[in-house]
Amino acid sequence: MPTYDYLCSACGHRFEEMQAMSADPLKKCPSCKKQKLERLIGAGAGVIFKGSGFYQTDYKNAGSSSSGGGCQPTCGTSDAPAGCKMGKKG
Numbered sequence: 001m002p003t004y005d006y007l008c009s010a011c012g013h014r015f016e017e018m019q020a021m022s023a024d025p026l027k028k029c030p031s032c033k034k035q036k037l038e039r040l041i042g043a044g045a046g047v048i049f050k051g052s053g054f055y056q057t058d059y060k061n062a063g064s065s066s067s068g069g070g071c072q073p074t075c076g077t078s079d080a081p082a083g084c085k086m087g088k089k090g
């Protein structure tokens with residue numbers, strides 16, 4: 001079952017409630033007992049579009065033997081391409 005974030009517009013009380021998707025949204029605030037609850041849709045969802053999800057594969061020169069490595073400065077992360085030889089040499 002998904003959890004929903006609720007925010008009371010009367011007292012500001014915020015909490016999560018586990019509900020079935022077919023369940024009616026809550027209205028009554030458990031803190032101030034007023035019918036002022038609002039369900040926060042998507043606000044607490046773990047959808048984060050930060051980070052480099054769209055980097056291009058622009059290391060075309062990999063395999064060039066001139067400078068050795070052909071490695072981009074962004075290498076060194078765990079997502080480095082398999083051919084990346086950044087770090088210790090030899």
Ligand SMILES: [Zn+2]
Binds near residue numbers: 008011031032036
């Ligand atoms: Zn309240």
